Ligand SMILES: Nc1nc2c(c(=O)[nH]1)N[C@H]1C(S)=C(S)[C@@H](COP(=O)(O)OP(=O)(O)OC[C@H]3O[C@@H](n4cnc5c(=O)[nH]c(N)nc54)[C@H](O)[C@@H]3O)O[C@H]1N2
């Protein structure tokens with residue numbers, strides 16, 4: 135673990151300190167954690183499907199990571215039956231044998247002493263963390279009775295599932311079998327939704343995850359907020375370093391000097407919320423100076439003339455007062471992009487829910503890429519491929535006459551996944567029909583959805599809230615029943631049949647046994663199905679029978695997958711030049727510079743700019759992002775990762791700090807426009823951020839007392855995000871619309 139960390143850290147130059155002291159501490163934690171397991175009680179109670187704890191010596195077991203959703207292939211080392219370390223699987227095209235620091239620190243999830251250990255049921259009021267320990271049978275019987283009652287009184291659609299990640303696949307299957315398609319994840323309406331919709335409207339296809347960005351071959355890379363190097367999606371970061379090492383020109387647009395901005399040829403410290411103005415000015419210049427890829431646009435573009443006419447007013451001089459970026463810098467960067475086309479890639483970003491016009495901003499990014507002529511082209515966007523592994527032949531799901539609950543009257547006409555916030559809204563209003571039960575799996579809705587009070591109001595309307603988690607996160611505090619899942623290193627999950635540069639399939643399998651009475655998701659789903667009378671939807675004896683069946687029908691060897699963790703397929707064409715058909719599944723069959731679909735639905739067919747509301751006097755826009763060693767709100771209980779970074783800081787511009795009499799290291803509280811006050815947070819006074827905003831890392835500031843290690847370390851952005859703007863096109867929740875001021879410690 136030490137080696138792989140050092141390797142990645144040296145390679146990518148993260149902003150974390152990896153000095154010799156923290157390295158030593160890191161190793162020591164690895165050592166003490168072995169003692170922790172011994173103290174944790176007898177192993178092997180749970181269904182890990184192995185007796186590895188009895189084996190002497192070192193075993194290497196392949197699996198894939200779950201510290202985020204990138205799903206890197208990993209190899210876990212088990213020494214004398216105890217988990218030792220996790221490294222990258224060299225066979226895996228995603229990780230190429232190297233994990234990011236979070237992946238390396240994954241062992242901390244297994245050893246976390248704050249883990250949920252047994253099923254729990256509420257003893258008193260919702261929101262009070264008071265529980266009684268129950269058996270699995272008691273918990274599942276209680277849940278099944280409630281679910282049957284809800285079905286009888288309100289129909290099956292009155293149960294909703296929030297589930298993030300591949301771990302929830304069997305639970306999603308259970309919900310569909312039960313009769314509800316109200317299944318959502320924050321990865322759409324709180325994350326990449328507007329981006330995917332913006333790109334779909336333009337090219338007819340999503341950017342998907344892992345993103346189909348050919349960063350490795352880009353000769354000019356433009357990052358608009360995408361803070362690669364802090365945002366640690368493994369393949370992207372590796373390709374980013376490779377591209378930079380090969381001399382790719384880097385342009386970074388960010389109100390804050392991110393790690394990536396530090397490496398840029400051009401850094402544009404934009405006024406937050408004005409990227410659309412910059413994008414329009416860039417496109418205006420490329421078109422008016424005829425610097426764009428004319429052959430490509432002539433061949434593949436639809437509605438280019440109208441588009442060109444619409445963007446005419448948006449000159450660099452017009453954009454200057456909006457963005458704070460000087461016209462000459464706008465010109466220079468547009469020309470730089472044109473110099474390298476078609477191998478100029480404007481990264482589509484991922485967490486796109488910023489200001490409320492996010493689908494249109496993403497569409498502008500899509501159009502700028504189209505002007506480069508890079509879709510289907512090396513150094514731009516490739517066409518991902520995958521293995522053919524058929525789904526398991528389950529019985530058909532019951533038919534429902536009721537549409538999904540989250541988008542009544544198709545208010546957000548281009549939402550192609552369920553909006554979590556739409557479910558929340560319906561739970562409060564009962565419109566278009568009542569929602570009476572939530573199942574929440576692997577998503578901490580208190581930190582993931584904006585406006586915590588709205589989430590709590592919805593919860594108070596429920597007859598049943600079940601939370602499946604690995605630690606007592608904030609959302610578990612609100613549950614009627616808490617079910618403890620085994621962590622990824624202790625369980626099988628569904629196959630990862632990935633869409634990527636090359637086809638492959640990956641297996642997650644248990645490396646060690648769960649230390650207490652934790653169970654894997656597939657087991658929970660199957661047992662609950664049986665109690666609900668839906669056992670025939672889970673006809674396999676156990677998950678291995680399911681996995682082997684799917685592999686066999688694909689003509690692949692399950693035994694080999696267990697041994698190697700990854701089976702790769704034949705390379706396939708990924709660019710137009712290699713034979714990928716150059717068709718665009720849009721209504722016009724072309725790249726839509728002008729969108730009739732949008733026009734018909736009453737939206738701007740070509741993106742327009744709206745000025746963001748400025749901060750009130752004495753307030754600063756609250757911005758947030760990622761730390762290389764943490765994932766969202768899920769890793770602050772992981773001792774290994776906390777050893778590297780155990781609280782967040784608030785970045786405040788040096789001049790502002792001086793004016794407020796603040797210096798780095800001081801503790802303050804942040805107060806937002808609605809009077810909500812954060813936990814204490816350490817000041818980082820720096821020249822590396824604009825004066826009109828502050829920045830914190832998302833995920834800290836836990837207020838669940840049972841997270842003994844994470845409790846009140848740092849401040850939570852989520853708590854301060856009491857306002858959000860809804861994207862009119864797809865219903866996503868823009869969160870960069872909150873402002874904070876400082877409360878000095880007495
Ligand atoms: N280590 C780590 N990596 C992760 C994750 C994680 O939890 N931990 N999560 C993954 C996931 S699911 C996602 S979605 C991605 C999210 O990562 P990204 O998609 O890269 O980005 P965001 O978190 O939205 O953006 C944060 C950056 O945008 C800048 N920014 C804020 N406002 C503006 C603005 O108005 N204009 C511009 N141009 N920039 C602005 C901030 O200063 C910051 O640098 O990260 C992924 N990678």
Ligand SMILES: Nc1nc2c(c(=O)[nH]1)N[C@H]1C(S)=C(S)[C@@H](COP(=O)(O)OP(=O)(O)OC[C@H]3O[C@@H](n4cnc5c(=O)[nH]c(N)nc54)[C@H](O)[C@@H]3O)O[C@H]1N2
Pocket residue numbers: 200298301320321324325326484485575576577578579581582583584602603604605607608619620621622758759765766767768769832851852855869
């Ligand atoms: N304020 C604010 N909100 C945001 C963001 C932000 O930057 N700021 N980012 C947005 C983005 S981009 C995204 S993708 C979402 C992410 O939203 P989520 O995916 O909800 O992220 P987390 O907050 O990490 O919550 C994950 C929960 O899953 C639990 N968990 C971890 N491993 C397992 C497991 O193996 N099994 C089970 N059952 N549970 C497990 C964790 O303990 C934690 O409670 O948040 C969005 N919301």
Ligand code: SF4
Pocket residue numbers: 199200201202203204205206229232233234235236237238366367368369
């Ligand atoms: S990017 Fe890091 S945390 Fe995410 S799956 Fe890969 S190694 Fe794990």
Ligand SMILES: [Mo]
Pocket residue numbers: 321324325326484485
């Ligand atoms: Mo995300």
